[in-house]
Each structure stands twice: as structure tokens, then as C-alpha cells.
Amino acid sequence: MVANGVASQSVRQYSSLAKCLFFGTLGVFRFELRRSLLPTRLIGWLFLAAFPAILLGITYLQIDEVARKDLRPNDLNFGFSLAMFLLIPQVVTVLGLMLWATPIVNAELEAQSWIYSVVRPVGKISTVLGKYLVAVLWTSSAGIAAATASVGFTLVDDRVQLWWTMVRLVVLATITYGALYVLIGTLFQKRSMVVAFLYTLIIEVALSYVPASLNKFTVGFRLKSLMAIWQDLRLDAVLGDSNFFVDTSAQWHHYLALAAYALILLGVGIGRVWFGEYPLQPEAS
């Protein structure tokens, strides 16, 4: 009887916390989404959505009719797929998430609003999850808009296929890089953007292009591999042995790896805010 009472009390407590988590995350999501529509943020969104199209448009105009006839379809597909991959799932998403996900805790501390989340039952988790979801939505939408605006300036045979590849890569990139930058934001309150930038430069840019087994641990490797599968890129013709750069054996390996990255990184970030403490005000710092 006593054990049943304790068990039902625990169930009640967890159900109450789950309710807090749901409505709290929804509340933070709604609040942050409204903030994302402020003029300064919309200008940032427009910039991210437009600059790949501008660069690809300039490239498109530089390739004259003669060159277009000389280039093989496989080369065009490889070139434009890689260009769009670098510009959109890598640069647009990384820039967008650096603005949104990296300062996830620091922005709250600077606005002195972190204390309000801390004193709600699971407010710290709701804040991280709500802000993460808005970061993913805001950046994904900018990336998808960029892909939509850019795809017209490519010379591939199947532009719809390229667009759809980019959309899927943008969504996967924002979910995974978003979790990575949330973790960096929870670990480093000061200069979190600098840490995120250096990490991206050293690990995601440099290491993911190094022909060694180590690059398989990067998010970029997984995204490149999926692009190669979806765009049917024949990389061996261009790179020789492409196994070090991409793994085209099975899609589900990459889905699983990206899902694991996102869950682990987000989980560690949430654990950091749940069990850790941040300075609440000058007296406590």
C-alpha cells in the first residue's frame, strides 16, 4: 500500500513535470518565434537567404554558352551540387545557428532573464529546448529559402532533385549543428561564438575534408555522403578514391549517426544546464 502510494506520487510528480516541459517549451518557442520576427532579425534572415543566390547568380553569368556546351553533365552536377552544399547546408546554417543557438545561455544571462527560467520547475530545459527549436526553424527556413532562390542559377539537369537534396540537407544540418552549438553555448557562456567558429573551422571544415578515418566523426562527412547519394555524384571520376571523402554505402548509417549526434549533444547540453549553475547576478558572480 505504502509502495503504491509512493509510486503514484512519483507518477504524479513526473506527469506534472512533463506538463511543465511541454507547455514551457511551447511558451518559450512562441515567445522566441515572435522575437525572431523583429526587423533586425528579419534583415539577417533575408541576408542569409539571398547571398548564396547572389553568388551563384554571378557564377551563372560568368559561364558563357561555349563553356556550357563543353562541360559534361556530371561535372556540372558535381560542381553546382558542391557549391550549393558549401553555401547553404554549411555556410547559411552555420551562420544562422551561430547567431541563434550559440548564445542560448549567454543571451539569457545578459538579459538577466535566466533567473526566471531557473525558478520554474523545468524552466531551464524548456528554455534550451524552446530556443533550440526556434533556432532550427529560423535557420532551416533561411536555408530552404536560399536553396529555392539559388537553384535557378544552376546548370544541372534536374533542378528539382537538387533543390530537394538541399532542403533535406538543410534540415539535417540545422538539427545537428544546432545541437552542437547549443552544447557549446551551455559550456562556454563567454566567447561562445568564438569557440563555435573555431570548432567549425578546425573540425567541420578542415577535418571533414582530410582523407582519414577521423573525418567520419564530423557532421560534415555525413552530410556530404548523403549529398553524394541523393545527387548520384560519381566522385571517383573526379577525386580518384572517394571513400575517404564520402561514404555512399548506406543512407541509414548517416541518418543514425546524425540522430545520435543531435540527441547526445543536446542531451549533454541540457544536462549541463540542469545540473550546473550560472552566475545569477553580480553578488553571486
Place this chain on the structure above:
Amino acid sequence: MESNSNAIETSPIPQSRSSQSLVSLSHVTRFYGTVIGVNDLTFDLPIGAYGLVGPNGAGKSTLIGLLTGALSPSIGSLRVLGKNPRTEPSVLHRVGLCPATDILLPNVSGYDWIVQQICMTGISIRKSRSLTDRALEAVGMTADCKRPIGTYSLGMRQRCKIAQAIAHEPDLLILDEPFNGLDPIGRHEMSDLLRRWAGEGRSVLLASHVLHEVEGITDAFLLIFGGRLLAIGTAGELRGMLAELPREVIVEGPDMPQLAERLVSQAWIDFVKLSEDRTLLRIAAREPIDLYQSLSRWVIEDGLRVTRLHGADGDLASLFRILVSRHRGQMKW
């Protein structure tokens, strides 16, 4: 009410208060690196309204951080409404906090911000809206709540902070310097609001460095300084302690020269000073109880006429000064 050994004698809380535990601390110490935020706090407060009084840097905000689960104790344990706020966060449903720090979200409206805060207590957006409306009305912010916070005065931001703390109708309301930035009318309205809140049987812990602000809300105090609890009790009990502490007394009447003659021969007198018009006597006594007993006896025996007797420093501020001096070792018991 129980407190630790390093504080002044503990005092029972008024009988009207419930015996249910509001907060209970057992040897709670909190370090920030090598700095001590609060030091070995042990006390147990029943449901009720309390003032947490101490100068800036005394440890009030650290204590509030510990009570709300924002900080964990380095040593010791604590419970709020019977639960540990760190390990049983569901208790935070029943707690509302208005921190001392300002809100710096210039581009969002106070209304949207409060709705978000209320959602985090597990309340749906629709219900959060109606609770927010009610709380904003209670603090007199209905008219301006949809404007961006950046356009608010300090007092309006303070009202918003209080609205988010009371909107979900917590059982324990914790306020850290809630009168900061309020004009005299705002202070009066805020005092009324908090008195009503406490009058409805809900608990309040009001931290302030201004004594009279707290006195207007509650008569039960915790005096904190240097991270330690100096005293705990009602205003009357704290004033009672004052009677046992060295102090100055002013006596007025036409027979002050005769009274001065009586006093100068007493061992417990530090000094006696007669005013130029010889109708006012300022007395410093090391044993105030002996002074009061002797005064009343001489008045009867010698027929001395006394028109007025009052302490030179009889308010809570002086008690606080005395307790702090004693805590620093500048004054003996």
C-alpha cells in the same frame, strides 16, 4: 521558529501562523570559490510572512537562490514547503520569485514575457493569458502591458516582475528588493498588494535593505549580515532584545538635575549629560534593565517629575546597527 547557535536567541512566531513548515535549513553554507555567500544557516520557519533584512552583500540573494533551487548548498540541506527544490523541482510550482535584477529585454512586450513565464509552470497558453491579465491588473500595468519593455520606466519593469511572480498564485512569494524604482505611490500600492497577499494566508519572504519597507508588510524578521543569521523574531521581540543591549536613553522633565545626581554614582552608567536648560538628560547605560528599574524607583521615592522618556535610537535600524557591531566584535553582549 528555530535558528542556529550563532544567532540571537530564537523566538516563537506569532500564534496565528500555521505550524506547517515553510522553509527549513540545516547548517546550510554556500561558497563561491573561496568566498562564503551564506554561512552555516540553521532555522525553521512556519507558514507566514517574513522580512529578510540585511545590507547589500549580506547574503540575501544567495539565500533566495538557495531557496528557489537556483543555487545548491555547498554544505547542509534545505527544504521549501517540505521539499528540496533542487531534487524535487515540482515544488517550484508553489513558489513565485521577483528577483532584484532588472529585466533587459527591450524589444518584447511585458505581456508576452509574462505569458511565457507562466507557461513554464505547466499552464496552457490560453490560461496563462488570463492569469497574466489578472496579475497585470493587480499591479496596475494593464494599460501599458503591450508596449515593449524597453519603453517602460524602472517602476513599470518592477511591476512586471512582480506580476510574473504572482500570476500563477504561488503559496510562497519571494521578493528581492521589490520596492526598488517605485515612486511613493507605487510603494504604497505595492505595500497594499503584499499586505493583502499575506492577509490571505499565503507566505511571503521579502528581502530588503530598508527596514521600514519591510515593517509595513510583516512583523517577523530575519536579520542577515556577512552570510550569517544575526537575529530572527518579531519586531517586538527584536525590540525586546534591544532593552538588554547597551543603549542611550533620553529623559525629560523639570527635575533632571536631581536625577543626574542619582545616576552619576551608579556603576552601570557610562555618561550623563544635562542640557543647558536643565530639562533634558541624556544617559548612556551599560545595563539598560538596571537603568529602567532604578528610574521607576527614584521617580516614586524622590517624587521626580518625568514628562518624557525615550530611547535615543529605539528603532529597528539601531537594533540592526547594534547587532552588526556585535557581530563584527565591536560591541560585547
